[in-house]
Amino acid sequence: MYRYFIVILILTFSISVFAEPLTLFFTNDTHGAYLPTTYRTEEGHLSLGGYENLYNLISSQRDTLANSLWLDAGDQQTGSVFSSLIHKKAIGGAVVEAFNLMGLDAATFGNHEFDQSLENTLRLAKLAKYPFISTNLTFKRTGKPITKTPYKVFRRGNLRIGVMGLTLTDLPEKVKIENVREIDVLPYKQAIDRYIDELDRKTDLIILLTHNGFEADSLLATQLDDRIDLIVGGHTHTFTEKPKLVNGIYIVQSGAFLLYYGRIDLEVTNDRISNNLSETVCLFPVMQTEPRPETAFSRFFHKTVGSIDANLSRVIGYTEVDWIPDKFRESEVSRWQAEALYREYYERFKPDMAMLNCGGIRKAIPAGEITLRDMTEMLPFTNYITLFSCYGSDLSKLIEKNLELMQTKEHDIVQTHNLAWQTREGQAGTEIWDIRVKGEPVIADRVYRVVSHDYLTGQADKYLMFKPFDIDYTGDLILDVMVRQVEKQLGKKKL
Helix, strand or coil, X not given: CHHHHHHHHHHHHHHHHCCEEEEEEEXXXXXXXXXXXXXXXXXXXXXXXXXXXXXXXXXXXXXXXXXXEEEECCCCCCCCXXXXXXXXXXXXXXXHHHHHHHCCCEECCCHHHHCCCHHHHHHHHHHCCCCECCCCEEECCCCCECCCCCEEEEEECCEEEEEEEEECCCHHHHCCHHHCCCEEECCHHHHHHHHHHHHHHHCCEEEEEEECCHHHHHHHHCCCCCCCCEXXXXXXXXECCCCEEXXXXXXXXXXXXXXXXEEEEEEEXXXXXXXXXXXXXXXXXXXXXXXXXXXXXXXXXXXXXXXXXXXXXXXXXXXXXXXXXXXXXXXXXXXXXXXHHHHHHXXXXXXXXXXXXXXXXXXXXXXXXXXXXXXXXXXXXXXXXXXXXXXXXXXXXXXXXXXXXXXXXXXXXXXXXXXXXXXXXXXXEEEEEEEEECXXXXXXXXXXXXXXXXXXXXCHHHHCCCXXXXXXXXXXXXXHHHHHHHXXXXXXXXX
């Protein structure tokens, strides 16, 4: 009997001491980057990224692993033609279908999952065969999580892994207001405290899957205790070559656009990560891979890409200069688009000027051909044209904010057409003077009419610094407007 008792003690001791392995794969801010991006290097050209290469790399490794988990920290949407496709009644549904077939285990919401509408966001979540875990997004009316999944417990071998999902608290400032009007965004710590006790009882390891930004994650880590083991983050496109340790919690991000993916080989002992990860490289390039045998993913991917190529390779115009967007400065492309917006609506509405935010222009187009795909990827947001009114006295507030943003880069600036001004150095610093609209001095109490889009009017307190009035919605999509203007102005102008 004594011998059996000793054996039982040894077995119990072994179970508590021996580490359980888990390989964690992670991605974030993939932005529909379905094709590789090619870079010029000293050694030649290098191609990185793309869904097919990612799938081949991760699936080939998972085939040899006993315990693995793949988490995505949001912003799967917005940035490419692939992410603008309607699949199973959801804009961006093709992206979710691709991740379904690639074997993603869970995701959280980024701000770009809300670019279209709340209804579309929920359709994407319903289409996903993996859970969109959302701990801090709740419906205002009911107080319940928007996906009914405030956390998820995964079983891998003897391990129970708990995952919570957090979305940035300034979500309403990143998307159109009406898209999130029905949602409350809870503070991170408050949302975690709702569930941490019950989740800790059920698990051996707890991971926060966040779309908050690296600095916000680092600050959050200082407010947490050792029940949280790891933060897999997104939003700021931070490249963490090695995990960062803050208050005993590791924090990782994999950059953006699928140039890299993350892999960490964990050892878990007694509810804690027992191996030292601080000096372990955790990011790896998404290199070109050899074709694998046909799978459900490859069939879907190649069929979708073929459809894109057939529909969107059409040349619609030509540009003589590089169109390179800049969030914090006027550029050739932002000036052209603001003027094109004004031209499109001049005959119908006689606006005095046009305005758009530079951050809405998302892709560079080199001098040469402009395809429909180029324009779709340059303007991926579902922004609709609006007209609004303001007083002449309001315009100085916009100009002051623009000049401030050029220095602070807090967020993108507003490109204008038909609005001009001069600056000079005075005793109190830079002074704005001689503000003109269409070449004429601005009259303070005069009402001016502006053509813009609904994102800018919806974020007026952030961009315009005044409250627009007499807002009219045209129902026209800015992408459609710019495509028409390219065809009209640049369609016959070959280089």
